[in-house]
Amino acid sequence: MAENQLNTFQVVVIGGSAGSLETVLAMAQALPAQMQAVIIIVLHRKNDPESILENLLSYKTQVPVREVEDKDEIQPGNIYIAPPDYHLLIEDERTFSLDSSEKVHFSKPSIDVTFESVANVFRQRSIGILLSGANADGAAGLLKIRKAGGTTIAQDPVSAEVGYMPQQAIDLGAAGMVLDEIALISSFKELLNA
Amino acid sequence: MGVMLHDEEIEHLTTVLYDLYGYDFNHYARASLKRRVMRLMTIDRVPSFAELLHKVKTEPSYLPQVVQGLTVNVTEMFRDPAVFKTIRETVLPVLATHPFIRIWHAGCSTGEEVYSMAILLEEANLLHRSLLYATDLNPVVIEQIKNGIFPMSQMKNYSENYILSGGKKDFSSYYTAKYNWAKFDERLKSRMIVSTHNLVSDRSFNEFQIIFCRNVLIYFDKELQDRVLTLFDESLDQLGFLVLGTKENLRFTSIAGNYSPFSIKDKIWRKTS
Numbered sequence: 001m002a003e004n005q006l007n008t009f010q011v012v013v014i015g016g017s018a019g020s021l022e023t024v025l026a027m028a029q030a031l032p033a034q035m036q037a038v039i040i041i042v043l044h045r046k047n048d049p050e051s052i053l054e055n056l057l058s059y060k061t062q063v064p065v066r067e068v069e070d071k072d073e074i075q076p077g078n079i080y081i082a083p084p085d086y087h088l089l090i091e092d093e094r095t096f097s098l099d100s101s102e103k104v105h106f107s108k109p110s111i112d113v114t115f116e117s118v119a120n121v122f123r124q125r126s127i128g129i130l131l132s133g134a135n136a137d138g139a140a141g142l143l144k145i146r147k148a149g150g151t152t153i154a155q156d157p158v159s160a161e162v163g164y165m166p167q168q169a170i171d172l173g174a175a176g177m178v179l180d181e182i183a184l185i186s187s188f189k190e191l192l193n194a
Numbered sequence: 195m196g197v198m199l200h201d202e203e204i205e206h207l208t209t210v211l212y213d214l215y216g217y218d219f220n221h222y223a224r225a226s227l228k229r230r231v232m233r234l235m236t237i238d239r240v241p242s243f244a245e246l247l248h249k250v251k252t253e254p255s256y257l258p259q260v261v262q263g264l265t266v267n268v269t270e271m272f273r274d275p276a277v278f279k280t281i282r283e284t285v286l287p288v289l290a291t292h293p294f295i296r297i298w299h300a301g302c303s304t305g306e307e308v309y310s311m312a313i314l315l316e317e318a319n320l321l322h323r324s325l326l327y328a329t330d331l332n333p334v335v336i337e338q339i340k341n342g343i344f345p346m347s348q349m350k351n352y353s354e355n356y357i358l359s360g361g362k363k364d365f366s367s368y369y370t371a372k373y374n375w376a377k378f379d380e381r382l383k384s385r386m387i388v389s390t391h392n393l394v395s396d397r398s399f400n401e402f403q404i405i406f407c408r409n410v411l412i413y414f415d416k417e418l419q420d421r422v423l424t425l426f427d428e429s430l431d432q433l434g435f436l437v438l439g440t441k442e443n444l445r446f447t448s449i450a451g452n453y454s455p456f457s458i459k460d461k462i463w464r465k466t467s
């Protein structure tokens with residue numbers, strides 16, 4: 001891969017809680033097999049040692065899916081999942097790191113933590129998408145992405161199964177766009193082709 | 195969190211901590227260290243980085259709080275029960291062939307991991323010929339291991355973990371409840387040697403049949419991880435076991451070649467050469 005391509009890939013970070021799984025799977029299904037972006041998924045879920053989410057996603061897309069381990073390399077063209085019971089951080093442009101510290105908004109992984117870390121490192125190359133949920137996690141982090149010059153989308157609370165989480169982001173002024181699931185998936189595809 | 199810190203500020207702080215007090219946080223993973231510093235400032239209501247630096251330089255009595263704040267102590271008994279099940283079922287029978295069993299829990303925080311292992315050894319009738327070395331850089335957490343007292347509110351969760359780890363007894367038989375605290379059996383503690391040990395600056399101090407270092411390496415950068423793994427390599431018997439955290443990996447590290455996976459899902463390796 002050309003050196004300049006390495007420095008220009010976009011980083012899409014998707015956060016979701018209650019009621020977001022179907023949307024995440026639909027987004028995965030919409031992905032082209034070849035893509036240059038990095039996709040990071042942070043979902044609130046039970047600690048499942050069986051990596052169920054990894055398997056579910058792999059059914060939906062050709063893009064390689066990996067649950068992150070400490071200091072894994074960040075490579076364009078992959079989907080990465082935050083592992084249960086750890087916060088997922090970006091160490092630098094090329095490296096993930098994990099952190100087992102206190103929960104944030106009763107959550108580990110916390111969406112805020114990863115959103116903020118992505119914003120710090122990838123700045124305007126960050127794309128943050130906040131989906132359905134009954135928790136305030138993610139709103140402040142989405143605002144960080146927006147302030148860093150990144151693109152931000154909140155799922156339309158009316159179309160979301162649980163509107164509370166995206167509504168928090170909207171109230172904070174963190175959402176650059178508010179889209180229902182169908183519009184969200186089509187702009188997701190457009191952003192990836194851009 | 196309000197404040198936003200720069201890499202240079204973190205470096206400034208780690209330099210001061212090293213020069214004045216000998217604590218070396220230089221090769222800690224940046225992203226998490228930054229969060230820890232910001233959290234410390236929020237909790238202690240230190241409004242600016244300059245003030246934090248001043249406090250650290252002029253108030254030696256603040257140091258324990260800084261060390262406590264910069265490190266992450268979160269732990270639990272039988273954390274990742276499947277790992278302890280594997281140890282119970284497939285590692286202990288191997289350890290049992292040794293006349294004497296030395297175990298090192300490096301970075302064991304408040305000791306929940308050490309008590310979990312002591313319980314497994316007790317149930318395998320091996321505790322009386324084992325020694326569990328419990329070490330951490332933070333003297334505050336070490337004191338808690340010696341007390342053997344843990345919050346009662348955790349016992350339901352620990353009891354579930356214990357059962358998932360293959361435990362057959364009534365978990366509450368291991369402690370006496372007093373108010374909000376569970377005091378664990380002295381018998382378990384009697385085989386523990388508790389001490390501070392800094393993985394960055396202290397050396398190998400014995401030879402072990404099994405070393406636990408779980409959820410500590412994630413806080414280090416790759417260079418420091420390699421150094422610490424070399425220390426473990428020097429401290430491990432031939433055919434000894436190394437147990438890492440469930441999201442840590444020996445792959446791509448300097449000592450990988452000397453180890454073969456024993457249980458890859460549980461992150462247990464065995465020394466082969």
Ligand SMILES: C[S@@+](CC[C@H](N)C(=O)[O-])C[C@H]1O[C@@H](n2cnc3c(N)ncnc32)[C@H](O)[C@@H]1O
Nearest residue numbers: 265266269301303330331332392393394408409
């Ligand atoms: C998250 S706890 C892990 C506890 C336990 N092993 C577990 O997995 O549940 C991390 C511990 O590593 C300790 N630690 C951090 N840096 C260290 C160092 N340089 N030397 C020894 N211990 C260290 C911290 O004080 C903390 O208690």
